[in-house]
Amino acid sequence: MKRYTNILILLLLTGLFIPAGAQNNPYKIDDSLYPFFQRATKSRTYPQGLLIADTLYAEATKKKDKKAQCLALTIPVSFYYSSGNYEKLEQAATKLKEEARKNNYLQYYYSAYTSEINWLLNNGHSLRALHKAEEMKEQAFKDQHNYGIFSCIRTLGHIYYMRQNSEVAAEYYKNALEYMLKHLPEQDPSYLYMNLAEYYRKKDEGEVALEYNEKAVKTAKTNESRVASLMDKCQTLYSMDRIDDFNTCYEECLQLVEQYGVIRKSALLRLRICKLVLDKKYDQAYIAADSIGSPLQVYQILHVLYLKSGDYEKAYTYNKLIHKHQDSINRLVQSTDIAELNAQIGNERMKLDAKALEYKNAALNLRNTQLELERTKSQSELEKINAENSKLVLKNRNLELARLNVEAEKQKAILKEQQSASQHYIVTLSLVLSFLFLFTCFLIFYLYRRRRTMAILQEKNEELTVARDHAEESDRMKSFFIQNMSHEIRTPLNAIVGFSQVLSTPDMEVDEEEKAEFSMLIQQNSELLTTLINDVLDLASLESGKYTMHLAPHRCNELCQIAMASVVHRNPKEVKSYFTSDAPNDFLFVTDKERLQQVLINFLTNAEKHTVRGEIHLHCSLTENPGKITFSVTDTGPGVPADQADYVFDRFSKLDEFKQGTGLGLNICSIIAGRLKGEVKLDKSYTKGARFLFILPLDNVPDS
CATH class of the missing domain: 3.30.565.10 (Histidine kinase-like ATPase, C-terminal domain)
Structure with missing residues (x-):
């Protein structure tokens, strides 16, 4: 199931399931912003993709293109999804959900939700993924948003598939398919058909699986989904031992891969191994099986290989390994669920401890309040005593103030006499200081002008020196160029004139071989002369x-x-x-x-x-x-x-x-x-x- 979630994640984020608009790009955004989005999508797994996305968001904000703003925020979600940083992914998804809800583009709101769920699912946190999917479902039904309801139903199918509960997963896939065909006819249903085909193929109900494969091929709306549907059909025909039909379908797959390029390398490799098994090329099939990354898929392929080749003992061994691997997956899911439940129980305990501590702190605060009231009462009595003391101090200060006023009157009279005596001195000193100030200003201005004039003269002298050196260098280069060109032009010109005179002089006895050689020399020197001029x-x-x-x-x-x-x-x-x-x-x-x-x-x-x-x-x-x-x-x-x-x-x-x-x-x-x-x-x-x-x-x- 991880292969389907990885294929769908980019389609969900960029809104490729949304039908094309009437503008010149399939997202109905401003045409000038579309190249930014294309470059950001190509670089979505590299840090420079984040920079391009920031530029796209800023430009979209200037142009007030709300959908382009949402598309810009899908790039960080893709980047952090591929880099495995869930904390950053959660932040980017939250920002996208806020922007999508604010701008009323809820398809991106639910795409962000789906990205978080898929990351948790692919990294072994299926219980957390299930809780988040339930949150998403509650919000989708609250919004009555068709795309959101469809996404949460399909996502629940992925979750139960990863939790090894295929029957429940199949029911969710059927419900999602029914809901898509009824409310979202523009969507591509081929991947849901392939999910159901895989479920019935594992139950050995090949005919039912083949019916779903045929529907997937007929309804595929993209080159990638068309190739994927045919490859899945080949797997069903192989499991049913319909060799001729498998070979026909396999050739058709190879033609589409050659036409559109290798879209799903691992699936194509599995089909190639199936073809080698049917052609009884077991040695080549064993070698190719080692290239499969998933251990479970390797065990399944080798189990079929040894069955076909008649080595039942090894086939039995790999069948045991398959069941052992599946049991380990089930135990891993269970242990992960237990760990997550323990974490939740631990969080609840911490909350209870925090509440008990809060009650204890409240009791302490009440006791402190009572002590504060008693202290306030004592402080009030002390303030009364201080107020009486303050009255006595104020009375003493008034008496002191009266004495100081009398002293001040005496000092005022003395100061008036001193002011009249020093006023003449101050006027004289002011005139002298004013004269010195004006003289100093004039001197500073004169020195500033003189220094500025000297600097301008020095700058002009330097410019004249540079101009003189440049003129001398230009004159030297001109003389050198004329001398060099005269020499270079004279050499081929002399050859052209000399050999032309030899050929045109009747008295000169020149045979045909020499004429051809002289003509070639004239041509070479003409080409050289043309090159020099050019x-x-x-x-x-x-x-x-x-x-x-x-x-x-x-x-x-x-x-x-x-x-x-x-x-x-x-x-x-x-x-x-x-x-x-x-x-x-x-x-x-x-x-x-x-x-x-x-x-x-x-x-x-x-x-x-x-x-x-x-x-x-x-x-x-x-x-x-x-x-x-x-x-x-x-x-x-x-x-x-x-x-x-x-x-x-x-x-x-x-x-x-x-x-x-x-x-x-x-x-x-x-x-x-x-x-x-x-x-x-x-x-x-x-x-x-x-x-x-x-x-x-x-x-x-x-x-x-």
């Missing part, structure tokens, strides 16, 4: 910021093959070029086709210049850097010296000054990679030549 134009376009990346989906293998084909004719005779890839041929990713090919051609051209013999290998990989696509060009040339490895992508950087080229190609590759939010680098760990890497992210949109 490098300069590309550099100017990229640095000006006017170039716009033309993004579109492309096949990575096709782009690599085009780049390889465009330069392979330049290879030396003893150099072999080839391309490999671990990406599928139909794999698409978004990029600028022209700029990507430009980087690859620059890498390949650079490898051809420095490789005399050996091979040049272009490779495309999705696994070398997960989440990214990696293009690598590897050659068997002399490699890059360690002292130049950090400068190979600098402008005008050339490892061999005697090789043709401007030194701009790798620098342009670096600029293009930056615009595409990727990177180019040299693999310093590669020692058999040079290996250049071009790495692009698969989910980032580059700068325009």
Whole structure:
């Protein structure tokens, strides 16, 4: 039964049983919030799923989408359910129930309840699960909510199944199925049909089980439930020894698995073992049985295997193990129930002890109150005596006050005389202090202005120095660029002009082989000259910021093959070029086709210049850097010296000054990679030549 609860838990939380709405997504939430929910659902078993769910909840709150708020709170429930943290699961479920009830989306209220119950059930707390299911049933009937009533009936069936009470579980499954068909016709009833088929299959009532399997296949509403229904039907046909029907159904299962992918690996493995048994391939069946995770399922499969192969002694041994395992499960359920009941009895005892202590404290409080009354009475008498003493003290104070008033009048007269004498002195001192204050303020202001002026002058001088150095560096780089370009352009141009004159001069005796060689040299130097000019134009376009990346989906293998084909004719005779890839041929990713090919051609051209013999290998990989696509060009040339490895992508950087080229190609590759939010680098760990890497992210949109 655990396999069904694990399959249904995500469907319950995300509301996939709710029919699709009229909007552009199946949950009838704001279309802008749907991508957040999709990403959160995919990451629901990872911590980042919680962060995405928080973002979805905040955005849903801004847009006042109450259903999206409930959907956001289902993600923490899924996360803590899968991580096994019941305390956090209970908190997340409580929050979801409060939000669902407040927003009147009670289906999520009961989904949260079901998650708590399933966790308790799958972790051996069936009695607590039963109590919580009874709470859920009481609330569902109080709300008169069809989905809640159906969920609690079905959940009670799961609980009694796990508690080895199959008859009661079957009754609950029938009641849940009847209620679903009557009140919730849009739901998928196939799993309930499979539960009932399993019950009758264990009772050796194969025909009844097969009827339920046929209903499950007909009513399945999703690809997953359709595959699951056919697999369960195969199990029933196998138990009935209907070999031909089993083989037909098994082939149909394999076709659906091939069409939709492997949805239930353990069930498919059990069917494969059944097929091996029917084909009398017992050795292979024994090996496959070891891959089954559940000990009880392994015992059951081996019991059938030894029966079919005629080894009745081992079949009897495994039959005893099956009963022993089931008895241990029953004892475990009973011991768990006893432990939970003892815990409840202990809690009740603690409550009684707490009440006795409360009564004892009340008696003590009463005694303390009486003592306080007596103390208050004594304090009252003492206050009367103190009041009489206070009257005498007040009378003495009045007499003292009268004497002080007379003394104060005398002091007042003396003070008035002193004030008149010192008033002139105070006025004079005030004028002097005012003058000193104004002078100090003027001096501070003057020093502040002077210091600010000096700081501005120093800043301007520094800016002029930087500008002068930049201008000198720009002038030097311009002179170096013109000198370098003049040399690089003159070399192929001289070759083109020279060999063209040889071919066009009638007096020169040139045979056909030499003409072909001269024509090839003219073509090579023309291509070199075109490359030099294009490098300069590309550099100017990229640095000006006017170039716009033309993004579109492309096949990575096709782009690599085009780049390889465009330069392979330049290879030396003893150099072999080839391309490999671990990406599928139909794999698409978004990029600028022209700029990507430009980087690859620059890498390949650079490898051809420095490789005399050996091979040049272009490779495309999705696994070398997960989440990214990696293009690598590897050659068997002399490699890059360690002292130049950090400068190979600098402008005008050339490892061999005697090789043709401007030194701009790798620098342009670096600029293009930056615009595409990727990177180019040299693999310093590669020692058999040079290996250049071009790495692009698969989910980032580059700068325009």
